Amino acid sequence: MITKKIYLYFxxxxxxxxxxxxxxxxxxxxxxxxxxKVTPEEEGYLSLEVTGTQENIDRAxxxxxxxxxxxxxxxxxxxxxxDRCAHCGACVVHCPTQSLSFxxxxxxxxxxxxxxxxxxxxxxxxxxxxxxxSAF
Amino acid sequence: xxxxxxxxxxxxESGKAVVLTAEEVIDYVDKRGLEAAAKEVDVVTTATFGxxxxxxxxxxxxxxxxxxxxxxxxxxxxxxxxxxxxxDVYLGATQLRQNDPANMYHPGEFRYxxxxxxxxxxxxxxxxxxxxxYGTDDYPRREIRTLFDINDLNQxxxxxxxxxxxxxxVAVNTSDKRIYTYLGILKARMRNMTYCSAGQLSPLxxxxxxxxxxVGTSIWLAGARGIVYAQGTQHCSQVERGDNGVPAxxxxxxxxxxxxxxxxxxxxxxxxxxxxxxSLALGVGIPIPILNxxxxxxxxxxxxxxxxCVIDYSHDYPQKTGKVLxxxxxxxxxxxxxxxxxxxxxxxSLSSYHKALKICGLLKAExxxxxxxxxxxxxxxxxxxxxxxxxxxxxxx
Numbered sequence: 001m002i003t004k005k006i007y008l009y010f011x012x013x014x015x016x017x018x019x020x021x022x023x024x025x026x027x028x029x030x031x032x033x034x035x036x037k038v039t040p041e042e043e044g045y046l047s048l049e050v051t052g053t054q055e056n057i058d059r060a061x062x063x064x065x066x067x068x069x070x071x072x073x074x075x076x077x078x079x080x081x082x083d084r085c086a087h088c089g090a091c092v093v094h095c096p097t098q099s100l101s102f103x104x105x106x107x108x109x110x111x112x113x114x115x116x117x118x119x120x121x122x123x124x125x126x127x128x129x130x131x132x133x134s135a136f
Numbered sequence: 137x138x139x140x141x142x143x144x145x146x147x148x149e150s151g152k153a154v155v156l157t158a159e160e161v162i163d164y165v166d167k168r169g170l171e172a173a174a175k176e177v178d179v180v181t182t183a184t185f186g187x188x189x190x191x192x193x194x195x196x197x198x199x200x201x202x203x204x205x206x207x208x209x210x211x212x213x214x215x216x217x218x219x220x221x222x223x224d225v226y227l228g229a230t231q232l233r234q235n236d237p238a239n240m241y242h243p244g245e246f247r248y249x250x251x252x253x254x255x256x257x258x259x260x261x262x263x264x265x266x267x268x269x270y271g272t273d274d275y276p277r278r279e280i281r282t283l284f285d286i287n288d289l290n291q292x293x294x295x296x297x298x299x300x301x302x303x304x305x306v307a308v309n310t311s312d313k314r315i316y317t318y319l320g321i322l323k324a325r326m327r328n329m330t331y332c333s334a335g336q337l338s339p340l341x342x343x344x345x346x347x348x349x350x351v352g353t354s355i356w357l358a359g360a361r362g363i364v365y366a367q368g369t370q371h372c373s374q375v376e377r378g379d380n381g382v383p384a385x386x387x388x389x390x391x392x393x394x395x396x397x398x399x400x401x402x403x404x405x406x407x408x409x410x411x412x413x414x415s416l417a418l419g420v421g422i423p424i425p426i427l428n429x430x431x432x433x434x435x436x437x438x439x440x441x442x443x444x445c446v447i448d449y450s451h452d453y454p455q456k457t458g459k460v461l462x463x464x465x466x467x468x469x470x471x472x473x474x475x476x477x478x479x480x481x482x483x484x485s486l487s488s489y490h491k492a493l494k495i496c497g498l499l500k501a502e503x504x505x506x507x508x509x510x511x512x513x514x515x516x517x518x519x520x521x522x523x524x525x526x527x528x529x530x531x532x533x
Contacts, residue, residue, distance in 0.1 A: 093482045130408060
């Protein structure tokens with residue numbers, strides 16, 4: 001069993017289709033949705049984690065490829081820009097999962113751990129430097 | 137043992153100066169003893185990197201054909217002040233972008249403003265000038281719209297009336313709802329606390345009585361060779377101080393200037409404070425010449441020797457009551473948690489110790505390589521100066 005993080009972009013033509021249901025039913029994937037959003041223009045974004053056998057995940061990705069859906073595999077829809085980060089630490093108290101934390105107490109350097117991030121987006125509001133951003 | 141600026145500069149020029157950062161000097165003096173260390177050490181480098189409102193820049197565009205006396209100007213839709221001269225403007229760091237909804241939908245995001253324009257200029261990005269004029273006989277052009285970058289300007293001089301606050305408030309929120317301040321987002325019922333100082337690295341905390349930092353001091357301003365051109369606005373040196381002379385509140389400030397064309401983008405960053413507005417985060421490094429053992433002793437100040445006052449930003453700060461909820465030293469604050477009224481409160485900083493440390497190192501390297509000479513101030517900063525309040529006086533009915 002492996003786990004993959006992906007986020008998907010659905011254009012208007014695909015937002016009516018029960019794609020997640022198919023991922024569960026046809027490919028036996030365990031789905032953990034972090035965030036979903038349908039914009040006023042009726043495009044959709046979905047950020048999720050899928051767990052299953054390599055074979056099923058490959059088949060699921062091929063299935064997704066049959067739709068007009070953009071797959072961003074291997075990363076979350078939250079991005080931390082290391083160069084924009086000033087390492088002030090203002091985010092630390094706002095991050096409920098300690099995904100943003102000081103990794104070096106001497107140089108007071110911040111690091112972002114994508115694995116534990118739940119995409120609550122609190123960091124985006126808390127960071128004055130705009131180091132954190134969301135794909136949607 | 138007394139050294140002069142000239143003697144220290146001679147050593148710097150010959151590449152023999154002994155330079156330590158404000159962090160390194162602490163252990164060094166511990167090991168070597170004050171007298172011996174004062175003989176050996178020539179310069180201690182201090183620094184700070186944090187949001188500094190009261191920053192901005194003078195820009196000179198040069199003349200178009202036909203000429204124009206610009207009376208209103210916007211750079212990337214951020215308005216600049218034009219009441220200076222025909223093609224001179226002043227762009228302030230906290231100016232919002234035209235039509236920013238501000239806090240109309242509270243809390244506003246303030247994604248772009250004066251500080252961000254300054255960042256874009258230093259980064260060499262193309263920005264847009266839009267200007268209007270009423271037209272005169274000698275300056276007939278009435279409208280201009282053009283792209284430019286910092287290299288197209290004759291001068292881009294950063295001129296900041298107030299930077300490098302000696303010390304600063306620690307903010308907390310005792311109210312029942314979340315508040316949005318220039319010290320960040322403060323959760324309700326004291327669920328977090330924020331401060332903004334480089335502590336033991338900070339320039340004026342290493343020279344608390346302004347013995348070496350004064351008007352005319354050469355500084356490292358975001359990588360450029362800058363200068364302290366005046367006392368900073370709100371310079372208020374007559375405050376509560378510890379036995380070491382270190383103030384426990386705001387106290388002294390510096391007015392700084394430097395050539396933006398020489399600045400490094402890493403140390404000039406526009407900032408957006410949700411629900412508050414925009415500002416500019418800036419890196420400043422200031423060398424302290426070790427003229428005598430007393431000056432050296434003051435640079436060995438540690439986070440634990442520097443106190444700061446906790447102020448309630450939901451009531452006491454806006455209402456100016458003067459109430460202090462508690463006092464902590466920076467070692468306690470930097471630990472990430474303090475206890476207030478029997479409750480554990482997480483603490484974070486808006487000032488970056490990481491960047492300040494980096495600047496201390498960069499300035500140290502420049503001095504060691506003989507590329508940065510010290511300058512003796514021509515005027516000292518006032519020591520016993522208070523601060524006025526603005527009293528509201530209306531017409532007598």
